[in-house]
Amino acid sequence: MNHKIDWDKMADWAESDAPFAGAPSGQTLSGEAAREAGRRILEQYGSGRPSLGHEHAQGKGSSPRRQVRLPQEVNDELDAYAAEHGQTASQVMRDALKEFFERRAA
Structure with a gap:
């Protein structure tokens, strides 16, 4: 192949x-x-x-x-945001965590 x-x-x-x-x-x-x-x-x-x-x-x-449990309303908001921006939920979460740690380090 x-x-x-x-x-x-x-x-x-x-x-x-x-x-x-x-x-x-x-x-x-x-x-x-x-x-x-x-x-x-x-x-x-x-x-x-x-x-x-x-x-x-x-x-x-x-x-x-990693796995995480989310409240239903947060999960729904995540799915909507990801769909609206053409991303997967995993990518949105990776980006959010990266931004969170960058802000903490500043």
């Missing part, structure tokens, strides 16, 4: 509530059909999500994962 992986597309899907575009629901594949479906999935989504590196997904460096 010699193809370019669209990391931004993969990241957007991973951070969304979109369903996985694999085999039709309820269908179990086996043998060559399963192998071919697996190949298509790897070609479409790649073999894993890269770390964030410095500023973008570069496949190098470290990017630990």
Whole structure:
């Protein structure tokens, strides 16, 4: 396989509530059909999500994962802001934390 992986597309899907575009629901594949479906999935989504590196997904460096619970109204506001600005909720939160720490350091 010699193809370019669209990391931004993969990241957007991973951070969304979109369903996985694999085999039709309820269908179990086996043998060559399963192998071919697996190949298509790897070609479409790649073999894993890269770390964030410095500023973008570069496949190098470290990017630990954190989880946070939000009140529903904050979550709704975050989703609305992200959609309005063409960003993912994760990017908005990363930017907000970066700005918070920069302000504290000043």
